[in-house]
Amino acid sequence: MKIRHILAATALLMHTATTAQNTNLSHRFKAHIDTLASDEYAGRKPQTKGDTLAVNYIIKELKKIGNIKMMGDDGLQVVTVPIKTRVPITNKKELKARAKAKKPAYNLKDETLHTFNVVARIDAPDSNNPNSEAIIIGAHYDHIGYRKNSKGDSVLVRGADDNASGVAFIIEYARSLSEMKNQLQRDVIFICFGAEEMGLLGSKYYAENPLDSLSKVVTMINFDMTGRMKNNGITIRGLASAYEAPALFSTFANPNDLDLIWEFRAKGPTDYRSFYDQGVPSFSFSTRIHSDYHTERDTIDKINFEGMDILFSYAGGVINHFALSKSRVTYRKSTR
16 A cells, blocks of 8 residues: 555656646746747848847857857857849839739849858767767747738738747757756757748758768758647658658657658758758658748747647657667658
């Protein structure tokens, strides 16, 4: 009888501790998203004050975590890329002629985009990682700022799910993995990318100008829109990026009976593609698209924090597989 009481008490303590941990994690998720999706950050569009505020916030939060090393210029990689911007045509005669010729009502202007990537790392003990292998965990921090709604009014698109939720994952995985530093078998590099919404520009810039050689990177794991889980559904992109990926992903524990959609496109529409294009097996997690995508309705009150906890735990198992073991997968070249 006493043994049963002890076992029951132990189980209750473990349940209480787990509940408290999940509550704390949800609170931290909420704090990150509340800040990044606030009016002050104004949708985090590149080359705006909100873009700079977001970068400063991410750096500040990462610096609070033990065992973190900021890379680049105190955590910054400056991204400078040529872009073409649209200049609307206002001349009525020219507009009429263009409409008749079925040409766009704008001209293209060559400009230079200036934005940032935030980059940090946790190094595995040298004895665990003599070959200096690494994994990359990433998410884009930018969004689209203001847009015209169906009535033609300018509205703020805060991007709570897209992708303040993904940034929250990066910060909290950094916190979690920092506590396991001595167990790490590989270095872990954390990157928050700028200008994803303009065509994966930040991640492409990093992949082509890495702060540490990509030849040592075993895999890249990306998070884009992780806050709107519905019916336990998540999508994992990039299963075609490595030969062993389908068999490997079928082995990961799924205690919450998640409805998993495996997308085999190696060249999907988010930042993992930039690393795949450089020969790195790459995957991306999402709680899927929704009707509030890129609208003023993508706000924090719609975030499913319990769903974020569940995905964080599931994807954490994937991260731990690569970070805490010598397991690796083989890059598979794909045309799609």
